[in-house]
Amino acid sequence: MYKSMLSIKNSAGLLVIAATAAWGFNACSPGGKKKEPETELKPVTYATASVQLLQPEYELSVPAELKPYEQVAVHAKVTGFVKQLYVDRGDHVRNGQLLALLEAPEMEQQYLSDKSTEQKVYNDYRYAKQAYERLMEASVTNGAVAAIELDRAKSAMESTRSAYEASRAGTAHASQLREYLRIRAPFDGVITERTVSNGALAGTGSSKPLFRMAQGNTLRLTVALPEKHAASVKPGMQATFTVSSQPGKTFDAVLSRTSGLLDQQDRSLTLEFDVPNPLGELQGGDYAQVNLKLQRKSPSHWVPGKSILNTQSGTYVMTLNDQEIRRIPVKEGIRLDTLTEVFGNLSPEDHILLKPSEEIKASR
Template sequence: MYQSISINRKSTTLLALTTSLVLVLSACSQKEQEKGQAQKGQPTSVNYKTAPVQVINPEYEISVPAELKPFEQVAVYAKVTGFVQRMYVDRGDRVRKGQLLAVLEAPEMEQQYLSDKSNEQKVHSDYLYAKQAYERLLDASKTTGAVADIELDRAKSAMESAKSAYDASKAGTAHSSQLKQYLRITAPFDGVITERNVSVGALAGTGSNTPLFMIAQSNKLRLTLSLPERHASSVYEGMPATFTVSSQPGKTFDAKLSRTSGLLDQQDRSLTLEFDVSNPSGELLGGDYAQVKLKLKRKSPSNWVQTKSVLNTQSGTYVLTLNNDEVKRIAVSEGVRLDTLTEVFGNLSPADNIIMKPSEEIKEGKIKK
């Protein structure tokens, strides 16, 4: 009996403790709900850290790949058909402008020249005879009635015809002589023979698609590169550049801008730049790939913001402005990145304040402080 009373007392105590705990928790939950409802009824205080737009025009450096090419490079063909009689140069030989490279042989061309020369001499003799006949009649015509006017006119016409025939004959001889000169293959400029494609005895001429030689100018090179569109407006006359080539690690070379294409390439949206590189010692090789460092600067100042202020979303790139307690989302396009700054283009003004840590959760409109 005493044991039963003890158990009932313990159960009653446990039930009382449980009921008290439930009441306390219920009261706390009700207070939290009331607090939440009070907060929903009042605006939340929000503070965003901002920084102003920077309107600056800094000099920045980029690195782009490039290629060294010979300043001039040409394939040398034979203008007339003939057999190669002599070869005076080989691959790797350095040549001077006008230097004889090869001689072709075409016997029929020599015969044609001799025929044209002989015909020229005959026609010249006919011209001299007609000229003398006209001059004699002209002298005789000074005596009244000695020579009829018609005879004098006929002699003058014969002389002029002979003169025209002589001029045409001279032109034909000059043509044959010029063709003979094409049998001598000479260098068009100072350079190096990079290819020799024929040997003595080979038939060369207009019917062959294979050049006799390839010549490249080696004492002057072109450094050619494609500059991305976003940097095209930063190019200026005489712009300096430094470059390195993989064949000579550790060495740096200097160059200055010589020319540009003037228009963007429609395929890759780039601007082609060329730098003339003097190479009198032949230290650099045409065909080398180079890595070029350019120091660029815009023609006028532009808007720059902190890089972390740029919000990239699936719908586009934006910055969030906070002016007069109002948030606005401004669409921008990125330009150059420089350290912690990014160049942006959009509907921004120097007076705008940019939210430093934007997110897609920040909504446009007025905020309460």
């Protein structure tokens, strides 16, 4: 009896030890780890802004140059010696005013010779004409003048008339050449340079002009407008400008003309403003700073400047529409405060990321 009860107690103890070992094994095994509660990932959100469709007026300050309205180098058309100079640097002259006188004796002799020849041929023409008219009067009587004689007189008259007209044209040519010895001003202006003295040889054999002159009562304000602003120019556009020689003073101007095409060298549009200068306040050749008021001809897209992503592959904005992110290539236009004009495949319904990054992956 005592042995049986001892056997039963030993068996129960072994069962307890086995159960404890099994529990410990299960607790230590990987499958027995306690599962942590799973946390849900919240979707990432981005700050966005709408694309604005605007047509604002904006100001632009660009450098410019004041030039004489007209300027020319005055040359002698014929060769001759300078006989007399009537003006010097700084003189104001009127259109047609005599500036200098050249002398060329051989040209004068040629004119006198042509004039004498013209007079002789004219006398021959008058004689032939009178002879023909007399024969015409005589031919009224039948049989008084033979028809062949009348025709011969008419032919002689026409021949001498042609010779007279040719001689008169030759004389006019010599007279015109002689007139070229008188150098006259082509327009109202001021002499900016005199390059010869009395007795100097001038004319077609010399590339050096006698004078240089410019028109100063009206000036041209010339502006090279960058390509991105060329589409904002409109007829009659107003402008104000300043020059360094007169600090603090502002002048007004109105657009007169444009080049119409972009310059292929610097990709700019040339604007010209005619500036009246009756009192001579301004000088041709001055540099100026011009303020222009520009406006696009039609509305364009504008976005916050910080929403533009500049990368090595190009310039982009990132749109977020219907939980879909897209990268849109754009070209930058002008800047106005915190907004920047952009050109690309955008619409006012688009929402763009305010802080784009290359790390943000596009949906497609």
